[in-house]
Amino acid sequence: MAISKIGSKALVDCSVAATDIADGSITAAKLAGSIANAKLANSSITVNGTSVSLGASGSIPAVSWQSVITADGSTATSAVAGNGYFIDTTSNAHTINLPGSPSAGDTIAIKDYAGTFGTNNLTIGRNGNNIQGVANDSLISTNRASIILVYSDATKGWLYTVESNVADLQKSFFITATGGTVTTTGDYKIHTFTGDGCFVVSCAGGIGVGPNTVDYLVVAGGGSGGSLGGGGGAGGYRESHSTPVSGCYSASPLANPTGLTISATTYPITVGGGGAGTNSGYRGTSGSNSIFSTITSAGGGAGGAHNPSPAPNNREGLPGGSGGGGGLNSNPTSLAGTGNTPPTSPPQGNSGGAGNNFSPGEAGGGGGGATAAGTASQPAADGGPGGNGATTSISGSPTTYAGGGGGGGRSDPAGSPGSVAGTGGTGGGGSGIVPAGTSNPGTANTGGGGGGSGYSNPPGTVSTSTGGNGGKGIVIIRYKFQ
Numbered sequence: 001m002a003i004s005k006i007g008s009k010a011l012v013d014c015s016v017a018a019t020d021i022a023d024g025s026i027t028a029a030k031l032a033g034s035i036a037n038a039k040l041a042n043s044s045i046t047v048n049g050t051s052v053s054l055g056a057s058g059s060i061p062a063v064s065w066q067s068v069i070t071a072d073g074s075t076a077t078s079a080v081a082g083n084g085y086f087i088d089t090t091s092n093a094h095t096i097n098l099p100g101s102p103s104a105g106d107t108i109a110i111k112d113y114a115g116t117f118g119t120n121n122l123t124i125g126r127n128g129n130n131i132q133g134v135a136n137d138s139l140i141s142t143n144r145a146s147i148i149l150v151y152s153d154a155t156k157g158w159l160y161t162v163e164s165n166v167a168d169l170q171k172s173f174f175i176t177a178t179g180g181t182v183t184t185t186g187d188y189k190i191h192t193f194t195g196d197g198c199f200v201v202s203c204a205g206g207i208g209v210g211p212n213t214v215d216y217l218v219v220a221g222g223g224s225g226g227s228l229g230g231g232g233g234a235g236g237y238r239e240s241h242s243t244p245v246s247g248c249y250s251a252s253p254l255a256n257p258t259g260l261t262i263s264a265t266t267y268p269i270t271v272g273g274g275g276a277g278t279n280s281g282y283r284g285t286s287g288s289n290s291i292f293s294t295i296t297s298a299g300g301g302a303g304g305a306h307n308p309s310p311a312p313n314n315r316e317g318l319p320g321g322s323g324g325g326g327g328l329n330s331n332p333t334s335l336a337g338t339g340n341t342p343p344t345s346p347p348q349g350n351s352g353g354a355g356n357n358f359s360p361g362e363a364g365g366g367g368g369g370a371t372a373a374g375t376a377s378q379p380a381a382d383g384g385p386g387g388n389g390a391t392t393s394i395s396g397s398p399t400t401y402a403g404g405g406g407g408g409g410r411s412d413p414a415g416s417p418g419s420v421a422g423t424g425g426t427g428g429g430g431s432g433i434v435p436a437g438t439s440n441p442g443t444a445n446t447g448g449g450g451g452g453s454g455y456s457n458p459p460g461t462v463s464t465s466t467g468g469n470g471g472k473g474i475v476i477i478r479y480k481f482q
C-alpha cells in the first residue's frame with residue numbers, strides 16, 4: 001500500500017521539504033530502488049563533446065576531432081595532445097608536427113580525409129622526439145590511412161597504437177649536403193670541388209631506400225716537367241662506382257666498386273695544386289695530395305732534369321701518384337719515378353718513362369698517367385710521350401683526367417738530326433718542347449703532368465729552359481638525393 005501522508009500531512013509532488021525530514025530518520029532500507037532520470041535536473045553527461053546518457057554504457061573518446069585541414073602546400077599543422085585531425089591532401093602534400101614537449105599518454109589521431117595520402121603524402125614531424133624509437137620523421141603514403149599515436153617515453157617516443165591502411169611508416173631519407181659547385185642529373189646530385197672547401201652533410205640518409213653512400217673522384221695535382229728533362233707524372237687517380245649510387249654512368253676501369261659511407265658531419269676537401277716548373281736544368285716539383293675523408297690521392301712525381309747537380313739523382317724522375325719521367329741524360333739512362341706511391345688498390349697511377357742518351361742527342365721520358373706508364377725517350381733525341389689518363393662520366397659527361405706530361409727533346413746545330421718532343425697523355429698532360437723555352441703545363445683541374453723542356457745549343461740557353469707546371473687536381477662527389 002502506497003504511503004499517502006506522513007503523520008497528518010498529505011503527500012503531493014514537491015510537498016516534502018528537506019526541513020521536514022530529521023537527520024538519520026530514513027533508513028537505507030527505505031531507499032531501495034532507483035530514481036528515474038526524468039526526476040533529475042541533468043540526465044546525461046558530455047565527454048569530449050559527446051553526450052552520454054546516465055545509466056548508458058559507452059567508452060570515453062581518446063581524442064577531440066577538429067575541423068578538416070585542407071593542405072595548401074606551405075603551412076604545417078602543429079598538433080595538440082588529445083586532438084584528432086582530418087587532413088585533406090587532394091591538392092597538396094602536408095606536414096603535421098607532433099607536440100614538442102609531450103607527456104606519457106598524450107594522444108594524437110590522424111585520418112586521410114579524402115583518400116589521397118598516396119598521391120600527396122603526409123609527413124609527421126617528430127619535433128625533437130623519437131617515433132617508434134627512431135629519430136626520424138614518418139611518411140604516410142597510402143590512401144585512406146588512419147593512425148593513432150601515443151607518447152610513451154624518451155626512448156621510444158611516439159608509438160603507433162592503431163594503424164589502418166598504413167604501409168611502411170618510416171620516412172625514407174636521402175642525403176642532403178652542400179659544398180662546391182652543385183649540379184643535378186636525374187635523381188643524382190654532383191658536387192664538384194676545383195679548390196679547397198667543405199662537403200657539409202646535414203642528412204646522411206640510410207633509412208628505407210635512402211642510401212648513405214657516395215661515389216667519388218679524387219685526383220691529385222700533377223708534377224711539373226723537368227728543365228731539360230722528363231714530363232711530370234699525373235696526380236694520383238682514385239674513383240668509386242658503387243652499385244647503390246652509380247645511376248648508370250660510365251666509370252673508368254680503375255673505379256672501386258665500393259663507395260664511401262658518410263654521416264651527418266662536415267668533410268674538409270683538399271684539392272692538390274700542381275707542381276711549379278723549374279729552370280736551369282733542375283728537376284721539377286711534385287704535385288700536392290687531394291683528400292676527401294679517408295680517400296687520399298698522391299701528388300704526381302716531378303720530371304727529372306739534365307744537370308747532375310745539386311745531386312746525381314737530379315736526373316731521375318720522382319715517385320708519386322704517377323711517376324715523373326727521367327731527364328735528358330749524357331749517361332746511358334736517367335731513371336723514371338715509380339707510380340702508385342704510396343700503393344692503393346686499385347692502383348692510382350703508373351711509372352714514368354726513362355730518359356736516355358742517344359748518339360748524337362738525348363731526350364727526356366714521359367710522365368706516367370692513370371691508365372698507362374710514360375714512354376722512355378726514343379732514338380734521334382725524341383722525347384717520350386706521357387701516359388694516358390682515365391675517363392669517367394661521374395660529373396654527368398665523359399671527361400678524362402690524370403694524363404702524364406711529355407718529355408723534352410734536344411735540338412743541336414744545323415746538320416744534326418732534329419728531334420720531336422713527347423706528347424702529353426690524354427687527360428690534361430702537357431706536351432714537352434724542343435728546343436729550349438717554357439714547356440706546356442698540365443691542364444688545370446685534371447691533375448695532368450707538365451711537359452719537360454728541351455735543350456738547344458749554345459748551352460747558354462739552359463737558364464731559360466723551364467719545365468711546364470703541373471695541373472691542379474679535382475674532387476667530385478656524387479649521390480642519390482631522391
